[in-house]
Each structure stands twice: as C-alpha cells, then as structure tokens.
Amino acid sequence: MNLLWTWLTNPENWQGSSGIPVRIAEHLAYSAATLLLAALVGIPLGLWIGHTGRGRVAVVNLVNGVRSVPTLGLLFAAVLVVGPLLGGDIAFLLPSIFVLVLLAIPPILAGAYSGVEGIDPGARDAARGMGMSSMEILFRVEVPCALPLIFSGLRSAALQVVATATLAASVSLGGLGRFLIDGQAYRDYGQMAGGALLVAVLAVLVDLVFAGVQRLAVSPGLAPVRSARRVRTRAQLAANPT
C-alpha cells in the first residue's frame, strides 16, 4: 500500500511525455478512436439487421463466438502477422487498434440490432399507416426508440475497449497499461499497482459517463414512469374479461 501511495504522490510521475496525464490522454485517445470506428461499422449494420430482420442468427453466433476468443492471443497474433508489413511505430498501433475495433463491434452490433428488433410492432405499423417510407420509419421511429439499447451496446463496448487497451501496452503501445507492464519489468510494484488503480478508476468513470449519456438518450415518450403506467393499463385490460 505504501509503495502505491509513494508512486502516486511522486510529482515526477505526473510530468513529461511518459507522465500520468499523458498516459491517460493516450489511453482515452485509443479508446475513443476505436469506439468511433467500431460504431461506424456496428451501428449501421445493426440497424440494417434489425430493420430487415436478415442475418439474426449470424449476429448471435458472432457475439458468442468472439467472446470465446482470448483477447491477448488475438492481439499478439495480429501484431506478429500485420506488424512486419508496416514497419515503424504504426506496426504496433494499427494491428492493436484493429483488434480493439474487432472486439468492440459485436456488443455495438448486438445493441443496435436488439434495440430495433425490440420495438413495439404497433409503433412501426402506426408509422407505416401514417404514410412514412421505410427510411422514415427507420430514422424517425426505430432509431429514437432503439437509442437506449444502442447506448447500452456502446457502453459495454467502451468497457471492453478500455480494458483491452491496457493489454495493448504489452505490444509496446502507450496508455495506462505502460505502468502495469513497465512496473512488472522493473520489479516496481508501486508503479504496477498505481497504474492498475488508475486504470480501474478510469474504467469506472468511463462507465459512469456512458451510464449518464444512456439515461439522457431515452426519448421522453419512453420514459420509465410513463411506460410503467402503460404496462399497468395493459395488464388491467388483460385481466378484465370482456
């Protein structure tokens, strides 16, 4: 505990190009870039699958399959295979980001897909009855209704990415993982534990931010209080024999 405290409170560790603030910025930069790329692939694909109902089985299998692939092995394999083709710093950066994106896509895809698929068919029919085109239904009805689940997918992806970006330090990338890996190499437990604590705090903070955004993303029409009332009336209707 003392080692950890000494390391965290040493002003030297908070300065320079390998100081704590820089490492945090790197960590967040990798994570943000990864999430953005994964969202660009995952959200449109998930919306399309949910909207058309095609390829459902493939999504479920993909999500389950990717979960069983050991992250660390995939990371090392990607760097060994792709790295020599590139050369320079990018030889480590590109394959790592690629693996991070690969891991972040399934939860985002699943969130977007289940968000659209879980919409009350009545709402969709009503939109069609109002004369909306397929695209209008998608963007004006399905996407707003699916937003909470889309964000929940992004949230679990963010969690995964922040954790895996830590491992990326073992293939000589920056970020907070550096402290964990370097501390191990120098037998400096204070640095390892300090880095680990920072990673844990960062992960929790990122999760809290996403939880907040997720709450904001709920359309007022879907707010919990109202939907609870709606469910109750529906239950009452069902209970009353007519």
Next chain:
Amino acid sequence: MKWFLGHLDQVWQLMLNHAVLALIPLVVGLLLAIPLGWLAKRYRVLYSPLIAGTGLLYTIPSLALFILMPLVLGTGILDPINVVVALTIYTIALLVRTVADGLGSVPDEVVQAATAMGIGRGRRFWSVELPLAVPVIAAGLRVAAVSNVSIVSVAALLGIPQLGSLFTDGFARNFLDPIAVGILACMVLALAMDLAILWISRAATPWLRTRVAA
C-alpha cells in the same frame, strides 16, 4: 502443426492449469451468488445496491484487478490465488443478477402450491424455486465460463502459467505457431465448458425435456 505435435505434453499441462484457474472461480462464484441473488430477490431494497455494487467491480479491467489483488489479500504478485479471487469476483458480478432474475421468473402459483402442500421455506427454496431457476442461471453461467477462460489467459503477462503463456512465449520469440495453438486451445476449452454446463442444466431439468418430446 509440427510445433503442436512436438509440444503436446506442454500444451496439455497448460490447458489443465487453465481449466483449473477458470473452473474454481466459476464454482465458488456460483455458490456465493446463490445466497446473494436470493437476498436481492427476497428484499427488493437490496436489489439495486447489490446489482450496482457488483456491476462496479465488473468494470475493473482484469489485468488491473490481478495486480491490485495482493494489496487486498496480502499475497505475492505471482500467486495464482490472485487470479482465482479476481475471477470469482467477476463471476459473482455476472451471476447475482442472473440468480435474482432466475428466482424471480418462478411463477407465483408454483410457490403458492408448494406452500399449500406444507413444504417449508428452506425446502421450498432448494427443491422448488432453485430447480425451476436452473435454465436462467445456467445461461448466465455459460457466459461467465466462456469469459473466464478468455480472462485467465491475461494472467500470462504476470507470469502465471496457463494457455496464455503460449501467447507471451510466442510473442517474445516472434513465432506464430504457439499463439495460434493457444488461441485454438482456449476456444476448445471454452466450448467444452459451455457444453458441459448445457448438459448439466439439461440433466437437472428433466421436466423441460419431456415437454419438448411431447
């Protein structure tokens, strides 16, 4: 392939280590999650704090949790106990909610019927509520098993021998074969545990099988 055939013994030994490191937390986590899940279901007030509290632990990245464990447990950094305890925490985090929801999915009529038959509270839990919650709990357990197998391999960065050691060895020597074998062995292990849980869950719920047959 040639590398794999030459190192069968080593891979087998690492796979056994891996299986033990992934299995112990699964069993211990399940045993601890059952009473916690019961509490969360029985006392509604406890549901949110329990789910949020365990969820918070789940957000901590695995490598960080492995490294922080010695501070809590007083163990050495190379002690496999760190990995076992950390994975037990993840397993509990995943399962408390599943157990609570599983117990919640047992129809009230069934519980009332059991009470009316004079079955006491304790026996009712073990012989009626828990067995009926098995399919839901097993689904959560399968997710936990598969992710445990993947997370265990991260411990190789700290030098704890299991299939992940093949990744660090292969990477250090710029040699792809051990990494490929390690990835495949991990996936096979995850699949085996997944199927084993599925099989146990089916064997424990014979009433579901007869319904399918009819």
